Amino acid sequence: xxxxxxxxxxxxxxxxxxxxxxxxxxxxxxxxxxxxxxxxxxxxxxxxxxxxxxxxxxxxxxxxxxxxxxxxxxxxxxxxxxxxxxxxxxxxxxxxxxxxxxxxxxxxxxxxxxxxxxxxxxxxx
Amino acid sequence: xxxxxxxxxxxxxxxxxxxxxxxxxxxxxxxxxxxxxxxxxxxxxxxxxxxxxxxxxxxxxxxxxxxxxxxxxxxxxxxxxxxxxxxxxxxxxxxxxxxxxxxxxxxx
Numbered sequence: 001x002x003x004x005x006x007x008x009x010x011x012x013x014x015x016x017x018x019x020x021x022x023x024x025x026x027x028x029x030x031x032x033x034x035x036x037x038x039x040x041x042x043x044x045x046x047x048x049x050x051x052x053x054x055x056x057x058x059x060x061x062x063x064x065x066x067x068x069x070x071x072x073x074x075x076x077x078x079x080x081x082x083x084x085x086x087x088x089x090x091x092x093x094x095x096x097x098x099x100x101x102x103x104x105x106x107x108x109x110x111x112x113x114x115x116x117x118x119x120x121x122x123x124x125x
Numbered sequence: 126x127x128x129x130x131x132x133x134x135x136x137x138x139x140x141x142x143x144x145x146x147x148x149x150x151x152x153x154x155x156x157x158x159x160x161x162x163x164x165x166x167x168x169x170x171x172x173x174x175x176x177x178x179x180x181x182x183x184x185x186x187x188x189x190x191x192x193x194x195x196x197x198x199x200x201x202x203x204x205x206x207x208x209x210x211x212x213x214x215x216x217x218x219x220x221x222x223x224x225x226x227x228x229x230x231x232x233x
Contacts (some may be wrong), residue, residue: 034222036169044161044169044212046222060220096168103175109157111216113180115168 001025001114003097008119011087012040019119021080028078029053032100032110033042035071037093040117045093048082049100049110065091087123094118127151128166128217131211131225138232144200148213153193157217160189160198163227164209172211173198200230208232 007019021033026052032055037048048071049060058069070083098112128151128185139142148158156176161169172191176196186201201208213225 044214044224045224046224048218049220049222062221087226109216110219110222111157111159111171111174112214112222113171113174114171118168 001099002097003114003116005095005097005116005119008095008121010046010099010122012078012125013087013089013123015087016083016085017087017121019082019084019097019121021082021116023078023080023099032102033071033073033080034098034100034110034112035080035095036098036112036115037091037095037121039090039093042093046047047095050080052102055102056070060103087121089123092121092123094120126221127154127215127223128223129213129215129223131213131228132189133228134226135229135231137231138203139233140203140205142203142233144203144207144230146198146200146211146230148191148196148198148225150194150196150215152218154217156192157215158189158191158196159214159216160187160192161212161214162207162209163212170214205232 002024004022032051034049050071053122068086072081096118097116100110130149132147158176160173163169177189188199210227
């Protein structure tokens with residue numbers, strides 16, 4: 001299993017950036033995917049989630065990014081994307097994509113079992 | 126939103142000793158809890174899921190326990206490669222998935 005993020009960089013406040021997560025080693029279409037970020041010297045913060053198309057392909061977002069960020073997937077290319085609009089200085093972080101494995105025992109849950117190396121997004125004027 | 130609280134913030138342990146890390150949830154998360162290890166400049170690595178199941182390739186010296194609101198990660202006979210930051214995460218009530226603030230295990 002491999003996940004490789006790309007697309008990070010320095011961007012001015014208010015601008016946009018699109019991150020990509022290119023995957024291999026597993027059947028991408030069978031899995032949900034997630035994005036988690038880590039501000040410099042801080043802990044982990046979940047950002048966005050997209051289900052597999054088998055389970056509707058719908059999305060969820062953290063309150064801090066809802067309405068500004070959008071997650072999508074291209075199963076034909078095994079790539080997940082994070083479109084980030086109206087970027088703020090507080091969005092500065094390393095962004096990790098992760099594979100989410102579904103468990104359905106007493107309810108449906110997802111845990112994150114593989115992560116990419118991350119890509120740094122710096123929002124600054 | 127479920128708040129995850131880890132203690133202590135920093136744990137100083139000598140190589141070969143045991144480390145015990147705690148994680149508390151603000152409400153029950155059943156056994157839907159994961160532990161991650163993160164070393165500087167690296168992504169998190171899944172160690173434990175479902176509170177006690179070791180992920181593939183994780184050494185047996187790592188063990189998880191607990192359910193409901195109280196959880197423990199135990200690392201027996203600490204090795205040099207185990208000094209890192211450890212995060213707990215709940216995936217019972219989502220979204221959002223929430224992480225603890227981390228416990229840094231450092232060399233004593």
